[in-house]
Amino acid sequence: MKIVIIHGQNHKGSTYMAARALADKVGGQIQEFFLPRDFGHPCTGCTTCFRTELSHCPHYEQLEPLAEAMLESDLIILDSPVYVYHASGQMMSFLDHFGTWWVVHRPRPEMSRKQAVAISTAAGGGMKSTARDMADSLEMWGIRKVYRLGFGVQATKPSEIPAGIRRKIDRKTSSLARRIQQNHGKTGCNPRARLWFSLMRFAHKHFAPMEPDYGYWEEQGWHQGNRPWRSQIEHMHETPEK
Numbered sequence: 001m002k003i004v005i006i007h008g009q010n011h012k013g014s015t016y017m018a019a020r021a022l023a024d025k026v027g028g029q030i031q032e033f034f035l036p037r038d039f040g041h042p043c044t045g046c047t048t049c050f051r052t053e054l055s056h057c058p059h060y061e062q063l064e065p066l067a068e069a070m071l072e073s074d075l076i077i078l079d080s081p082v083y084v085y086h087a088s089g090q091m092m093s094f095l096d097h098f099g100t101w102w103v104v105h106r107p108r109p110e111m112s113r114k115q116a117v118a119i120s121t122a123a124g125g126g127m128k129s130t131a132r133d134m135a136d137s138l139e140m141w142g143i144r145k146v147y148r149l150g151f152g153v154q155a156t157k158p159s160e161i162p163a164g165i166r167r168k169i170d171r172k173t174s175s176l177a178r179r180i181q182q183n184h185g186k187t188g189c190n191p192r193a194r195l196w197f198s199l200m201r202f203a204h205k206h207f208a209p210m211e212p213d214y215g216y217w218e219e220q221g222w223h224q225g226n227r228p229w230r231s232q233i234e235h236m237h238e239t240p241e242k
């Protein structure tokens with residue numbers, strides 16, 4: 001399995017430890033990126049990606065290796081410590097660059113064969129909202145299965161984590177790794193993205209076309225019977241929807 005981990009922090013603390021434990025248990029080829037070391041630009045709000053292509057983003061040279069690694073992977077892991085109840089600023093800045101991948105714009109069909117995990121650790125609170133910050137993007141990119149994992153570690157570094165919480169991290173990462181292995185190779189779309197796909201398809205058919213999104217959907221056959229989560233072979237045998 002090809003695994004890419006985007007760490008929302010530069011250091012190897014509790015969050016790194018939990019994410020890396022999960023990836024090691026899933027097993028396979030693991031590629032890691034650290035933010036902001038490997039990508040540290042805030043979005044400038046120029047909207048070039050929405051009006052043209054993500055590849056025209058002023059930060060694309062630094063973004064490309066991370067974007068390509070995610071597109072080629074089977075499993076994407078995003079992790080972040082909780083910083084004032086949310087994902088780190090650098091993680092949010094990174095995710096801001098992928099607005100065009102959202103299902104309401106120009107989703108990538110590759111996402112339908114991927115799984116993803118949003119992992120957060122906190123001293124005590126904010127794990128849910130932080131995991132949600134990352135899961136929002138993963139789900140809206142159309143990834144088939146998105147898992148969330150949060151740990152209240154009662155610590156600011158791994159050596160301080162109480163033994164009981166260490167055991168919990170071990171147990172939860174082991175059971176999630178097994179689920180990920182069992183679900184490997186399946187294709188589909190999470191229910192949230194599927195709903196938004198249907199709403200956008202309706203909008204495309206009933207309101208003035210917004211380019212370049214409309215043309216992209218047309219090329220993909222999504223205004224007809226094809227869907228991002230179906231293979232081309234299935235599509236060839238199918239009668240287009242009315």
Ligand SMILES: Cc1cc2nc3c(=O)[nH]c(=O)nc-3n(C[C@H](O)[C@H](O)[C@H](O)COP(=O)(O)O)c2cc1C
Nearest residue numbers: 013014015081082083084085121122123124125156
């Ligand atoms: C700037 C900052 C903000 C933080 N905000 C919270 C918070 O809102 N809630 C919380 O429980 N812990 C908070 N913490 C503690 C960390 O989330 C926690 O120690 C985490 O496990 C650190 O992960 P790391 O070892 O990977 O850096 C904060 C820490 C920092 C540095």
